[in-house]
Amino acid sequence: ETGVTQTPRHLVMGMTNKKSLKCEQHLGHNAMYWYKQSAKKPLELMFVYNFKEQTENNSVPSRFSPECPNSSHLFLHLHTLQPEDSALYLCASSQEASGGSTDTQYFGPGTRLTVL
């Protein structure tokens, strides 16, 4: 595997279900991100992890729970979601060297989530 992988690619779940999205990066990066892409809205950041520590939480509802066990893996645990949470969830990674503006983020293929 190369780059950033995400599983599953598609997920349909009911509002009472619990599911998890998985992201794995094979680039040796030290930072990982979750973004949400809803229809007709720009991509928006959800969480940032740097060296396994959460450094940003963009006011995301608690029904979304991230987990970063190591620098290569990132999970997004989902429970009691709402239909408006249906979206494409994208994971990204980057190598945060200087912590400045130049570090490029590389994205996975995304998980398309539908909440019924």
Add this chain to the structure above:
Amino acid sequence: AQKITQTQPGMFVQEKEAVTLDCTYDTSDQSYGLFWYKQPSSGEMIFLIYQGSYDEQNATEGRYSLNFQKARKSTNLVISASQLGDSAMYFCAMREGTTGRRALTFGSGTRLQVQP
């Protein structure tokens, strides 16, 4: 105010011709990075090209180049010799360096359709 503005929801171009996709940005930071991504219908966000705020030369990467006008706060993407495979959504994004945040701020995107 929006930080990233892409005013062209959709663009058409004939195969083998050049096309320019517009992007303007708003920041008070002196250090920032500007990125362009391509998103085919499959959903993956593919990194294309980067321009740093201190770069004096316009960035180029194969058929992609940027027309970076710092005073106007614009960074337009030029795709030369368009190919059918270039049909996709194109997103402009910015990362502000001095705030310490690692998130990318995305524009709403431009859908490019290359016609044979």
